[in-house]
Amino acid sequence: MKKTYFLVLASTIFTVFHLSAQTVKLDSTVMGSQYANQIFYDMKNGQVGSASIANWDIAHTSDIRDNCIRVNHINGIRVIHYKPNTSWESFDTAGWKTWGMNYNDIHNHEKGAM
Helix, strand or coil: CHHHHHHHHHHHHHHHHHHHHCCCCCCCCCCCCCCCEEEEEECCCEEEEEEEHHHCCEEECCCCCCCCEEECHHHCCCEECCCCCCCHHHCCCCCHHHCCEECCCCCCCCCCCC
């Protein structure tokens, strides 16, 4: 009998605390026409700032565990992967469109274009 009461009490307490932790907050952000702005959003406080997407070209991570260099492709910056056949003394830009492009990884922000 005591086990039944304990189980009901534990279930009730768990349900009350679980429901209070799952409060839904409806919010939205506006990036502007053609994604003109970057939005900085804090889950606790909401939107904390925005900046023009065109105000940077190359970004370096500040995380100690990686050395990622990201490129602002939206701003028109391109990173082309060059595989030299001989050496840098004979560098030639003929056929650069076939060399391939390097892009930032959209899923893993520790993998930039460089």
